[in-house]
Amino acid sequence: MQNGKNFEFDKDEIAHFHFRIAQNVAKARKERGLSQLDLSLLIGYKSVSLVAGAEAGYKNIHFNLEHLYKIAKVLEMDIKDLF
Secondary structure, eight states, X not given: OBTTBOOOOOHHHHHHHHHHHHHHHHHXXXXXXXOHHHHHHHTXXXXXXXXXXXXXXXXXXXXXXXXXXXXXXXXXXXXGGGO
């Protein structure tokens, strides 16, 4: 709360936020010639479920901050560029 006001967050706006991040990850991954499986393995996952799911927006699968940190490190980029 700020000055006693409650904030409302639009679900579509939040969904678009997640979509934009996923698209930025996909673009950076492709620019580096990595498959979804390659990226998954590099960030410590044994399958593409997280990366593919987040990039496709499947069943509300999203990257969390730890995922984004690892992705940025693997792709040798600043995490802010994923936002």
